[in-house]
Amino acid sequence: MEKELRLMKGNEAFAEAAIRAGTDGYFGYPITPQSEVMEYLMAEKPHERTGMVVLQAESEVASINMLYGGAGCGKKVMTSSSSPGISLMQEGISYMAGAELPCVILNVVRGGPGLGTIQPSQSDYSQSTKGGGHGDYRLITLAPSSVQEMYDSVKLGYELAFKYRNPVLVLSDGAIGQMMEKVEIDAQVERLSEEQIREQHPWATLGRHNGRERNIITSLDLDPARQERHNEALQRKYKEVEEKEVRYEKINCDDADYIFVAYGTSARICQKSMQLAREKGIKVGLFRPITLFPFPKKELHEMAGQVKGILSVEMSAGQMIEDILLAVEGKVKVEHYGRMGGIIPAPGEVVDALEQKIVKG
Amino acid sequence: MEDTLVKSEIIKPENRVYKKTDLMTEKVLSYCPGCGHGTAHRIIMEVIEEMGLTEDTIGIAPVGCSVLAYEFMNVDMQQAAHGRAPALATAVKRLMPHKTVFTYQGDGDLAAIGTAETIHAANRGERITIIFINNGIYGMTGGQMAPTTLPGMKSSTSPYGRDLDMMGHPLKITELVAQLPGTHYVTRQAVHTPSNVRKTKKAIRKAFELQHQNVGMTFIEIVSNCNSGWKMTPVQANKWMVDNMFPFYPLGDIKVDGKMVEG
Numbered sequence: 001m002e003k004e005l006r007l008m009k010g011n012e013a014f015a016e017a018a019i020r021a022g023t024d025g026y027f028g029y030p031i032t033p034q035s036e037v038m039e040y041l042m043a044e045k046p047h048e049r050t051g052m053v054v055l056q057a058e059s060e061v062a063s064i065n066m067l068y069g070g071a072g073c074g075k076k077v078m079t080s081s082s083s084p085g086i087s088l089m090q091e092g093i094s095y096m097a098g099a100e101l102p103c104v105i106l107n108v109v110r111g112g113p114g115l116g117t118i119q120p121s122q123s124d125y126s127q128s129t130k131g132g133g134h135g136d137y138r139l140i141t142l143a144p145s146s147v148q149e150m151y152d153s154v155k156l157g158y159e160l161a162f163k164y165r166n167p168v169l170v171l172s173d174g175a176i177g178q179m180m181e182k183v184e185i186d187a188q189v190e191r192l193s194e195e196q197i198r199e200q201h202p203w204a205t206l207g208r209h210n211g212r213e214r215n216i217i218t219s220l221d222l223d224p225a226r227q228e229r230h231n232e233a234l235q236r237k238y239k240e241v242e243e244k245e246v247r248y249e250k251i252n253c254d255d256a257d258y259i260f261v262a263y264g265t266s267a268r269i270c271q272k273s274m275q276l277a278r279e280k281g282i283k284v285g286l287f288r289p290i291t292l293f294p295f296p297k298k299e300l301h302e303m304a305g306q307v308k309g310i311l312s313v314e315m316s317a318g319q320m321i322e323d324i325l326l327a328v329e330g331k332v333k334v335e336h337y338g339r340m341g342g343i344i345p346a347p348g349e350v351v352d353a354l355e356q357k358i359v360k361g
Numbered sequence: 362m363e364d365t366l367v368k369s370e371i372i373k374p375e376n377r378v379y380k381k382t383d384l385m386t387e388k389v390l391s392y393c394p395g396c397g398h399g400t401a402h403r404i405i406m407e408v409i410e411e412m413g414l415t416e417d418t419i420g421i422a423p424v425g426c427s428v429l430a431y432e433f434m435n436v437d438m439q440q441a442a443h444g445r446a447p448a449l450a451t452a453v454k455r456l457m458p459h460k461t462v463f464t465y466q467g468d469g470d471l472a473a474i475g476t477a478e479t480i481h482a483a484n485r486g487e488r489i490t491i492i493f494i495n496n497g498i499y500g501m502t503g504g505q506m507a508p509t510t511l512p513g514m515k516s517s518t519s520p521y522g523r524d525l526d527m528m529g530h531p532l533k534i535t536e537l538v539a540q541l542p543g544t545h546y547v548t549r550q551a552v553h554t555p556s557n558v559r560k561t562k563k564a565i566r567k568a569f570e571l572q573h574q575n576v577g578m579t580f581i582e583i584v585s586n587c588n589s590g591w592k593m594t595p596v597q598a599n600k601w602m603v604d605n606m607f608p609f610y611p612l613g614d615i616k617v618d619g620k621m622v623e624g
């Protein structure tokens with residue numbers, strides 16, 4: 001079969017992927033720079049294409065709780081937002097993690113704190129990978145760095161979300177959301193019927209068919225011993241995710257003296273910086289985490305023994321560097337370089353930073 | 362002595378006047394004796410059983426004293442974050458329009474922290490039933506002032522009585538949602554006497570029937586008591602409710618067939 005290729009914005013690709021992946025419901029609230037997701041969905045009339053529900057909620061608080069309701073019924077549900085909206089969702093995300101509900105949440109990150117700016121940023125790393133809301137929990141966090149990966153993150157997101165019964169966060173940024181690239185579109189996945197959901201997700205609240213025991217979706221257990229056991233089970237799950245689901249990409253790392261560690265837009269910049277540095281005779285490679293939680297700790301730890309220094313490049317004050325430091329355990333020098341406030345670093349700046357902070361330093 | 366009945370002669374199907382619905386679990390209710398929550402739970406479950414809706418009903422529990430409603434109601438249930446039940450119910454119903462979906466919420470849950478979710482679900486005309494237990498206080502957290510606390514009424518955070526100038530007026534949210542075109546049936550009931558229980562049951566039945574006629578939201582307020590929060594005996598609390606709550610929150614239908622009731 002011919003592959004279907006389209007030129008799309010990152011946000012539109014995500015929306016098309018949502019329909020193709022057999023999503024049952026999208027619930028969202030407009031915010032720049034991701035409003036194209038809902039706009040695209042509304043224009044596409046997915047209720048006619050697949051029967052998918054698309055609803056503009058009254059707030060991000062409502063949209064995340066709509067996800068809770070839909071996910072509790074075993075449905076494929078998703079939302080998209082940008083930083084301030086994602087902050088507003090944190091209570092609901094914590095409830096979903098506690099109740100072990102699958103969903104896909106897209107954060108097209110913009111600069112903060114506060115209303116900040118509508119320009120791209122990567123300053124929500126810690127919020128995304130360390131929990132974000134209250135309680136001990138983790139989100140599986142995917143970091144696409146191209147429009148194709150935005151598209152692919154939907155299917156992969158659902159796969160992981162249902163496999164582990166856990167929310168999946170897609171951590172993108174304004175640059176990837178807005179840029180246009182070629183995307184390979186895959187075939188339509190059928191939405192599951194109620195019968196199929198009953199079989200595949202016996203925990204779902206679809207009504208007590210055939211007199212089965214009632215199903216309950218809750219994050220509450222007032223008994224400390226049981227609540228501790230529940231927490232321990234969650235921690236075992238996150239550990240399993242860390243063992244099995246690490247994804248990353250290595251470019252030019254085999255002969256490298258130094259490496260950049262970067263994801264998303266920063267990783268794209270670093271590709272160019274890598275070329276520039278190599279033209280100058282500095283052998284640098286790029287290590288690109290694709291999953292931020294689970295973070296590729298082991299792989300970075302191994303790399304640390306083979307290089308003379310690591311530059312963490314992130315459009316933030318330096319959040320991911322903490323995970324890198326933990327991974328390399330002091331084996332090698334690690335420094336951060338980043339820009340804030342919605343500024344994307346130029347490739348040359350990154351090379352300068354590498355030279356000053358790592359090569360000379 | 363010949364006409365004394367033994368137990369086995371009394372317990373016979375033909376003598377039965379009441380049977381606990383199977384849709385209430387065996388779990389002992391966590392509510393204070395005399396509290397209206399238990400009665401409200403029971404009649405909702407009775408209606409679901411009588412209407413044959415057990416297999417296709419999903420209920421949403423709030424945060425409040427009835428946070429554990431799912432322990433007592435023997436149907437599929439979800440427990441929502443404080444105030445967000447209408448958002449959950451919106452998604453459940455939209456994704457499965459043929460189900461019967463209800464939320465069960467207190468006044469703090471529905472009319473304070475969850476006001477936006479309540480108003481917007483009503484305004485969208487979500488085909489769900491909201492059952493709103495108004496006891497004029499935050500029972501669960503120990504008797505603090507609620508959005509519905511009466512003028513001058515004492516609570517732990519209005520220890521000298523609700524001062525309208527400082528604390529604002531009680532919110533008649535039921536009258537408010539009735540104004541919205543998205544609501545079809547809005548009524549205010551109580552469960553403190555057998556006749557009120559019967560009327561409330563009728564209202565719940567009507568609401569559940571309307572859910573499947575695609576006409577909009579159905580909303581039932583139950584004015585209830587909180588003897589612990591009000592610091593009264595159950596009997597005093599019911600009398601206080603009749604004397605003080607009912608004049609401010611008058612019982613009866615507010616909107617029927619999508620039209621405001623006159624008078």
Ligand SMILES: Cc1ncc(C[n+]2csc(CCOP(=O)(O)OP(=O)(O)O)c2C)c(N)n1
Binds near residue numbers: 425427471498500
């Ligand atoms: C976000 C959040 N804020 C506050 C609370 C604490 N809290 C629990 S129940 C409750 C009030 C419940 O009152 P109401 O809804 O009237 O129910 P009642 O107990 O009176 O039936 C509050 C404030 C909470 N659980 N979550």
Ligand code: SF4
Binds near residue numbers: 392
């Ligand atoms: S505190 Fe009030 S609302 Fe809660 S169970 Fe007791 S009487 Fe009922």
Ligand SMILES: [Mg+2]
Binds near residue numbers: 500507
């Ligand atoms: Mg109350």
